[in-house]
Amino acid sequence: VSNRDPSGRCPCGSGDVLRDCCARILDGTPAPTALSLMRSRYTAFAVGDREHLLASWDPATRPADLVLDGDTRWLRLEIVATTAGGPFDSDGTVEFEAFYRDADGRRSLHERSRFIKDAGRWYYVDGELLPSSTAP
Numbered sequence: 001v002s003n004r005d006p007s008g009r010c011p012c013g014s015g016d017v018l019r020d021c022c023a024r025i026l027d028g029t030p031a032p033t034a035l036s037l038m039r040s041r042y043t044a045f046a047v048g049d050r051e052h053l054l055a056s057w058d059p060a061t062r063p064a065d066l067v068l069d070g071d072t073r074w075l076r077l078e079i080v081a082t083t084a085g086g087p088f089d090s091d092g093t094v095e096f097e098a099f100y101r102d103a104d105g106r107r108s109l110h111e112r113s114r115f116i117k118d119a120g121r122w123y124y125v126d127g128e129l130l131p132s133s134t135a136p
């Protein structure tokens with residue numbers, strides 16, 4: 001979580017401080033739910049934690065490498081809907097819209113992500129892109 005103030009607000013928008021929210025998951029504590037893993041992955045994008053993004057990706061769909069665009073500023077995460085993904089589930093989905101700003105202006109990523117749990121850890125599998133609310 002490097003350059004962020006651990007007592008500051010968590011980028012994921014939970015309302016908790018970073019130290020008590022996504023920082024623990026970025027540091028290796030298993031996420032209890034698919035939603036908490038989803039939030040930690042958003043925070044990883046926001047703080048540039050490439051290692052967490054790769055480590056929380058299903059090995060079957062994980063890219064060989066991941067380059068984060070340093071010019072992208074992640075502004076806000078909105079959770080739209082979830083299915084399953086709880087402590088006693090083995091899969092689940094999280095639909096979210098993540099707002100960001102890059103060279104082309106303010107845009108968003110609207111996706112329904114699939115997650116699976118393996119050996120007590122949640123992993124991101126893949127996602128279905130949905131229309132962005134920022135599209136003209």
Ligand SMILES: [Zn+2]
Pocket residue numbers: 010011012013014018021022023039040043
């Ligand atoms: Zn968080």
